[in-house]
Amino acid sequence: MKYRVASVQYKLADIASFEQFAEQVTHYVRNASEYGTQFILFPEFMTTQLLSIGDGEGKALTIDRLPEFTEAYETLFASLAAEYGVYIVGGTHVVDVGDGKRQNTAHLFHPNGQIDRQPKIHLTPTEVSEWSMSPGDGLNVFETAFGTIAMLTCYDIEFPEIVRMARAKGADVIFCPSCTDDRHGFHRVRYCCHARAVENQVYVVTTGTVGALRKVDFMRANYGQAAIIAPNDIPFPPGGILSEGVINDDMLVVADLDLSLLEDVRAGGSVTTWRDRRTDLYPDWS
Structure with a gap:
């Protein structure tokens, strides 16, 4: 099975209304649809842009106000997924989960x-x-018309065990929305994406925020790049990069994921890292 994915380098800038946010999101989805994509990935914390709308007195909204936009956020992305017939990983959005708690949550919007x-x-x-x-308390994988995927956000990808679990549950593609403010954080996430692709013989689709929110604390600096990453083995590119963006530019990148190639390298690649796990020495996360 083969399908096409797009990964969005979403440019954060201060806005005055939810409608401006919706126009920007729609632009990226429409652009990606022109390339015939079936999946679109947005970055972590993209909806913090809504905090820049402000409180009417020139100050940004605080993080506890972000869940107020949940219904509008879900309605927007669900309508775009249906209109364009695509799956959208809508980055992450902060949601209330009761008992005064809130979680940074990745959302997968299906066309149906x-x-x-x-x-x-x-x-x-x-x-x-x-x-x-x-924090979330469990790992889920999700069934789509194009196979099984997982969504692991930014820091999650730095923990090998959780990606092992996702692969053991059947995920062939890990979507990793991210948000990093400097080169140190960016490279931590990026290098770990490559490591997880090699260890588990999976594709990793990642992206990060670019631009700046001048009014919003902890979102004033962003350093990001989208990339679509494969295992480092024939028949993939030697560097494991199917496509990548220009760092800190407003853009999207596109590549085709061929799941049959993953099966080929798992069965008889130059190395067979998934098959060769020493589960007699360390846990089998399946």
């Missing part, structure tokens, strides 16, 4: 209107201390 959610499992110190986030 179904919405799947995966809370971020591993939280950075800033998410905990400054934004009072709560």
Whole structure:
């Protein structure tokens, strides 16, 4: 099976209304649809742009106000997925989960209107201390017309065990929305995406925010690049990069994912990392 994915380098800039956010999102989806894509990935924390709308007194909204946009966010992305007949990983959005808790949650919008959610499992110190986030407590994989996928957000990809679990549950493609503010954070995530692709013989589709929100704390700097990553083996590119963007530019990148090639390298590649796990020495996450 083969399908085409697009990964969006979403440019953050201060806005004055939800309608401006919707226009920008629609632009990227329409652009991706012109390339015949079946999946579109947006970055982590893209909806923090809505905080820049402000409180009417020149100050940005605070993070606890972001869940107020959940219904509008879901309606927008669900309608675009249906209109363009595509699956959209709508980056992440902060949602209320009860008991005063909120989670940074990746959303998968299906063309038929179904919405799947995966809370971020591993939280950075800033998410905990400054934004009072709560971690997700479980890993899900999701069935689509193009096979099984997982959504692991930014810091999640830095933990090999959770990606092992996703592969053991049948995921062939990991979608990794990300948001990093400097080169250190960007390269941590990017190098780990490559490592997880090699270890598990999967595709990893990743992207990050670019631009700046001048009014919103902790979103004033962004350093990002989209990439579509494959295992480092024949018949993939030697560097494991199917496509990548220009760092910090407003753009999207596109590539085709051929799931049959993953099966080929798992069965008889130069290395067979998934098959050669030493589960007698360390746990089998399946």
